[in-house]
Each structure stands twice: as C-alpha cells, then as structure tokens.
Amino acid sequence: xxxxxxxxxxxxxxxxxxxxxxxxxxxxxxxxxAAVLVFAAVSKFPPALSVQAVEAYDxxxxxxxxxxxYTLPLFELxxxxxxxxxxxTRYAGAVSALLMVVFIAGVVSAMARGLNIDCGCxxxxxxxxxxxxxxxxxxxRDIAFAALGALVAVWPRSPFAIDRAIGLFR
Amino acid sequence: MGxxxxxxxxxxxxxxRRKEKRAAKRNKTLIVLGAAAAVVLLxxxxxxxxxxxxxxxxxxxxALAPRTLQEDGSVVMAQxxxxxPVVEVYAxxxxxxxxxxxxxxxxxLKENAAEGQAIVHYRPVSIFAQRPAPVSTxxxxxxxxxxxxxxHDRFVQYNDILxxxxxxxxxxxxxPDDLKDWFAGTDPSExxxxxxxxxxxxxxxxxxxFTGEFLPALTEDAMEQIGEDTLGTMVLSDLLxxxxxxxxxxxFLDGTYTGQIIEATGNAYTRYSGDNAFRATPSVYxxxxxLDNNTALTARxxxxxxxxxxxxxxxxxxxxxxxGVE
Numbered sequence: 001x002x003x004x005x006x007x008x009x010x011x012x013x014x015x016x017x018x019x020x021x022x023x024x025x026x027x028x029x030x031x032x033x034a035a036v037l038v039f040a041a042v043s044k045f046p047p048a049l050s051v052q053a054v055e056a057y058d059x060x061x062x063x064x065x066x067x068x069x070y071t072l073p074l075f076e077l078x079x080x081x082x083x084x085x086x087x088x089t090r091y092a093g094a095v096s097a098l099l100m101v102v103f104i105a106g107v108v109s110a111m112a113r114g115l116n117i118d119c120g121c122x123x124x125x126x127x128x129x130x131x132x133x134x135x136x137x138x139x140x141r142d143i144a145f146a147a148l149g150a151l152v153a154v155w156p157r158s159p160f161a162i163d164r165a166i167g168l169f170r
Numbered sequence: 171m172g173x174x175x176x177x178x179x180x181x182x183x184x185x186x187r188r189k190e191k192r193a194a195k196r197n198k199t200l201i202v203l204g205a206a207a208a209v210v211l212l213x214x215x216x217x218x219x220x221x222x223x224x225x226x227x228x229x230x231x232x233a234l235a236p237r238t239l240q241e242d243g244s245v246v247m248a249q250x251x252x253x254x255p256v257v258e259v260y261a262x263x264x265x266x267x268x269x270x271x272x273x274x275x276x277x278x279l280k281e282n283a284a285e286g287q288a289i290v291h292y293r294p295v296s297i298f299a300q301r302p303a304p305v306s307t308x309x310x311x312x313x314x315x316x317x318x319x320x321x322h323d324r325f326v327q328y329n330d331i332l333x334x335x336x337x338x339x340x341x342x343x344x345x346p347d348d349l350k351d352w353f354a355g356t357d358p359s360e361x362x363x364x365x366x367x368x369x370x371x372x373x374x375x376x377x378x379x380f381t382g383e384f385l386p387a388l389t390e391d392a393m394e395q396i397g398e399d400t401l402g403t404m405v406l407s408d409l410l411x412x413x414x415x416x417x418x419x420x421x422f423l424d425g426t427y428t429g430q431i432i433e434a435t436g437n438a439y440t441r442y443s444g445d446n447a448f449r450a451t452p453s454v455y456x457x458x459x460x461l462d463n464n465t466a467l468t469a470r471x472x473x474x475x476x477x478x479x480x481x482x483x484x485x486x487x488x489x490x491x492x493x494g495v496e
Contacts, residue, residue, distance in 0.1 A: 088206035
C-alpha cells in the first residue's frame with residue numbers, strides 16, 4: 001500500500017518488474033478502451049440512426065429499442081469518462097468487458113438467425129446486402145475490447161487515477 | 171500466564187487494526203462506487219433529456235399544405251406560390267433509417283410546408299428492388315401503393331401509414347390486403363377504394379413477375395455477358411435498358427407504378443454529382459444540396475437548415491391531367 005512510485009528503478013526480480021510495468025499497461029488499456037468507447041458513442045449520433053441499428057437486431061419491442069438507441073451511446077460515454085479519470089477503475093473495466101460480452105451475444109444471435117445487418121458498433125447499422133456482413137470482424141474486435149476491460153478489472157492499479165488519490169488500488 | 175496474555179492481547183490489537191483497515195477500504199470502495207454510479211446516472215440522464223428535447227420539438231397535427239402529383243410520380247407539398255427552399259426527400263418504404271427519419275422529422279416537414287417555410291418534395295424510390303425477396307417485394311409494393319394513394323391525394327397520409335407499418339427485415343409485409351385496409355382507413359370514396367384496390371392487385375402481380383422471374387433471369391444473363399464487376403456498378407434502370415437489347419423485354423413494366431419507381435430510382439442516381447451524389451436512403455436535399463445525417467436526422471438540424479436556406483425551384487412538372495389533385 002505504501003510503496004513509493006513504482007516506476008522508478010525496477011527491481012531486476014521478475015515479480016517486481018511486473019509490478020513496475022503493470023500500472024502503465026493498465027493506464028494504456030484505460031486510455032485505449034476509453035478512446036474506443038468515445039468513438040463508438042460519438043459515431044452513433046444522431047440517435048435516430050442508433051435506434052434503427054438496435055431495431056435491426058430485431059430483439060426488442062419498438063419502445064425498448066428506442067430507449068437503448070438513445071441511452072447506449074451515453075452509457076458508453078459515461079464508462080469512457082470513468083476509465084479516463086480512473087474512478088472505480090476496477091468496476092468500470094469489468095462493466096466495459098461485460099458490455100462487450102453483451103455485444104458479442106447480440107452479434108452472434110443476429111448471425112445465428114441469418115440476419116444481414118451491420119453491427120452498428122461504430123455508427124451505421126441496419127440492413128446490408130447479403131454477403132456484406134462482417135460478423136467475424138465485429139466479434140473479434142469486441143473480444144479484444146473485452147480483454148482490455150478485463151485487464152483493467154484484474155489489475156486496476158495505475159497512475160493518474162482518482163482511485164489512487166483516494167487511496168484505492170495503489 | 172503473563173507473557174501468554176500479553177501475546178494474545180497484541181494479537182487482538184493486530185486483528186482489530188486489520189479489521190479497521192478492511193472496513194476503511196470497504197468504505198472507500200463504496201464511496202468510489204457511489205461516485206461512479208452518480209457520474210453514469212448524470213451523463214446518461216442529462217444526455218437523454220437533451221437528446222429527447224430535440225425529438226419533442228416535432229409534432230404537428232395541423233392541416234397539410236396542398237399536394238401536387240408530379241409527372242415522375244413524386245409529390246410536392248407546398249402552399250400555393252410559396253417562395254421557400256425546396257426540401258427533397260428520397261426514401262424507400264422498406265428502409266429502416268427512412269422510417270426513423272419519418273418518425274422524427276415527418277412533422278417538421280409538414281409544419282414547414284404548411285407555414286410556407288418549405289416546399290417539400292417527396293421522391294419515393296426503391297433502392298432495395300434488387301435485394302432478395304421479401305425485402306425487394308416489400309419495397310416495390312410499398313412504393314407502388316404510395317403512388318396509387320397519390321392518385322387520390324392521399325400520398326402524405328399513406329406515406330406515414332407505410333412507415334408506421336414497415337415490415338422488419340426478411341419478413342413478408344405490405345401485402346395487398348394490408349395495403350387496401352390501410353387505404354380504407356384514409357376515408358376514401360367507394361370509387362377511390364375500388365380503383366386503389368385494383369391498382370394494388372395489378373402492381374402486386376407485376377412485382378411478383380419482376381422479382382420472381384424476370385430479374386433473376388436478366389441478372390444471370392448479364393452476369394455471364396458483362397461480368398459481375400460491371401454489373402455491380404450498374405443501376406437497375408441501366409440493367410433493364412441493357413436487357414431490352416438482349417432478349418429481356420421489360421415492356422411489362424411500362425405504365426406500371428412499379429416501373430415508375432424503378433425509373434425514379436435510376437434517375438436519382440444521375441441527378442446529382444460529387445458530394446451531393448445520391449447513394450443511400452434516406453437522402454434529404456435542400457435546394458439540391460445533400461444534408462449530412464446530423465442535420466437530416468435531428469429535428470433541430472433540419473429545422474435550422476430549412477430556416478437558413480434561400481428559396482428554390484422544384485425540378486419536376488406537375489402531372490398534366492390534374493393527376494391526384496381533386
């Protein structure tokens with residue numbers, strides 16, 4: 001808990017080298033994941049398009065799809081803010097990873113039902129011509145993002161975080 | 171006993187300290203979680219209110235400006251002699267984003283037209299005519315039915331009805347029976363209903379022939395003779411023209427509303443160039459300039475774009491015989 005700045009003079013021993021590097025890896029993951037989430041949220045604007053991207057999954061009643069279309073980009077934005085400022089880092093990472101798992105489930109279900117849609121992950125969305133679906137790429141991408149979130153959740157200790165100022169995950 | 175008791179009490183104090191530390195950490199975690207939850211609620215809540223405020227701006231129940239059917243099957247809605255920007259709306263009845271546009275901004279258009287602030291030019295197209303059925307058949311039947319409704323000056327109403335009842339992807343919809351029922355809901359005369367019903371049945375037969383036999387055969391031949399790459403760049407009306415010279419007579423489309431909407435779609439692709447090129451639906455133009463999605467798909471954006479534009483000219487001629495204007 002009371003170790004001094006761990007970036008200085010890494011100990012040659014293996015364990016402490018990880019201790020020295022890990023906060024910076026976590027910081028990189030936080031920033032990377034936050035950037036992805038901000039880009040995803042912004043590209044979903046305007047909400048009318050986001051709503052039709054959700055409707056294309058054909059999983060929710062109209063009103064629920066509308067609510068998701070409006071609030072999902074905002075939720076992504078909120079998670080990005082938490083990751084950037086390092087507030088509740090562990091939980092923000094875990095929720096981000098969970099969100100990605102939900103996205104993967106949605107894409108897989110669209111694939112399984114033979115829908116021809118764009119995932120709408122970064123704007124767009126809706127129907128595409130048969131044979132122009134990119135489910136594989138979408139899933140692989142989401143797995144990578146989920147891994148970033150999981151890493152942050154498992155090793156939340158990182159510099160430039162409100163958590164650290166308060167005394168959590170030092 | 172003395173030393174044993176001291177040791178025990180030291181243990182107890184240590185244990186107590188550990189407990190306190192754990193409790194302190196738990197409290198910190200709870201505070202941080204609470205703060206994080208507050209941040210999320212704030213961003214989502216305030217954001218939702220802001221985004222929803224845009225939507226609440228629309229909503230128009232008043233009388234519609236007069237509608238005039240055009241020679242190419244499109245419909246102009248404007249006050250007589252209005253000097254205002256021309257807002258062209260290209261939409262496919264099977265296109266979900268077009269439905270969103272209609273739900274969000276249909277009333278913005280009506281209101282602006284009614285107040286003489288805009289000349290609204292509805293230009294239905296079928297960009298999905300070459301997709302597999304039922305996407306193609308829904309799209310074409312919907313477009314043809316809207317055109318049939320325009321014959322009885324019910325285009326704008328019917329346009330709304332079609333979007334409200336848009337079939338989800340891959341599901342059969344816009345069936346002739348549905349289309350007739352919806353028209354009956356617009357309070358037509360008996361004669362109008364009869365004409366409409368007959369037209370819808372005729373068009374449904376044309377659509378079935380077109381998508382079921384004609385287009386697959388034509389596409390197969392074209393694929394062999396001009397190659398998939400060139401075919402991919404051809405719009406449907408060009409493909410039909412090619413077919414006419416290569417043993418695929420498309421004259422059964424002549425005079426049908428199905429044929430008309432296919433032609434209208436082909437013309438949309440050649441009407442604009444450069445940044446304004448027609449690529450997808452919904453496409454909204456003000457005085458020939460394509461709006462980006464942030465403008466076209468927010469109520470405030472569209473309203474402001476209309477307000478700040480000068481007046482324009484409709485580029486089509488009204489139907490000569492009075493068409494749908496009754």
